[in-house]
Amino acid sequence: MIFRQLFETSSSSYTYLLGCETSRLAILIDPVLETVSRDLELIQQLGLSLYATLETHVHADHLTGARKLKQLSGCQIAGPALDKLACRDIQLDVDTTFRWGELELTCLHVPGHTDTHFAYYLAGEPGMLFSGDSLMIDGCGRTDFQAGNAAEMYRSIHDHLYTLPNDTLLYPGHDYQGRRVSSIGQEKARNPRLKLDISPAEFEQIMTDLKLPQPxxxxxxxxxxxxCGKCPDNVPAEFKKPCGVEIQG
Ligand SMILES: [Fe+2]
Incomplete structure (x- = not known):
């Protein structure tokens, strides 16, 4: 597999490129509007073609690059069917697999940050988990808006993600301190919010006490x-640049 972990600085977001060496088809998990050109140039340099974009969830802190990538490359847009978004070409159902070339991801429903949030698991030795804003390195996504729910987050992580093998590599949707990868075993042992000896009530209190500002x-x-990443009319002037000239269609 051809793999790249890509970073967008203004929202501290990770985008993941996963390419099949045989078919030369690639996907991007959680592309960001600001970095569409960079991502397409990289795909071209690697001799790949973009098959699809996959979202883990409807983001609140940045615009997805999905729609622009489709316009520029002809790729398909995929994401959780639970989101009920008509702009997506591929609706992913819970616990099904998404295949491109010889690669395959399993779609895991992990509510808590949003109620329709997915993580994507690539089986292997070790496996790789693309967790979006569910489990993150020494943390997790916030649970205080977009139908977020701390009790659900706890269940998603303890009852679902923590059943994956301990050596599974954890690739989060964000990191605000430059960390790039962890593992399920490491998070069970030391995540300050979610290590194994923290109770559901303690976790919910930790999340309540965060009192984060709105993005x-x-x-x-x-x-x-x-x-799917169409700039709405209410984008303030300082954030309009990546919206660019609207492409018809
Ligand atoms: Fe998010």
């Missing part, structure tokens, strides 16, 4: 991402 882009990012 700067939430007012336009959520409706924009519900349209």
């Amino acid at each position: 700067t882009k939430i007012q336009f990012a959520v409706p924009g991402n519900e349209a």
Whole structure:
């Protein structure tokens, strides 16, 4: 497999490129609008063609690059069917697999950050988990908006993700301190919110006490991402640049 972990600085987001060496088909998990050109150039340099984009969830902190990537490359847009987004070409159902070339991801429903959130698991020695904003390195996604729920987050991680092999590599949707990869075993042992000896009640208290500010882009990012990354009219001038000239279609 051809694999790249790509970073977008303004939202501290990770985008993952997974390419099949035989078919030369690639996917991007959670592409960001600001870095569409970089991602397409890389795909071209690697001799790959973009088959699809996959979202883990409807993001509140940045606009997805899915729609622009489709316009520029002809790729398909995929994401959780639970989101009920008509702009997506491929609706992914819970516990099904998504195949491209000789590669295959399993779609795991892990509510908590949002109620429709997916993580994607690539089996292997070791396996790789693309967790979006569910389990993160020494942390997890927030649970205080977009139908988030701390009790559900706890169940998703303890009852579902923590049943994966301990050596499974954890690739999160964000990291704000430059960390790139962890493992399921490492998070069970030391995640300050989610190590094994923290109870559901203690976790819910930790999440309640965070009292985080609303994301700067939430007012336009959520409706924009519900349209697969179409910039809504209410994007403030300082964030409009990556919207660019609207391509018809
Ligand atoms: Fe998110």
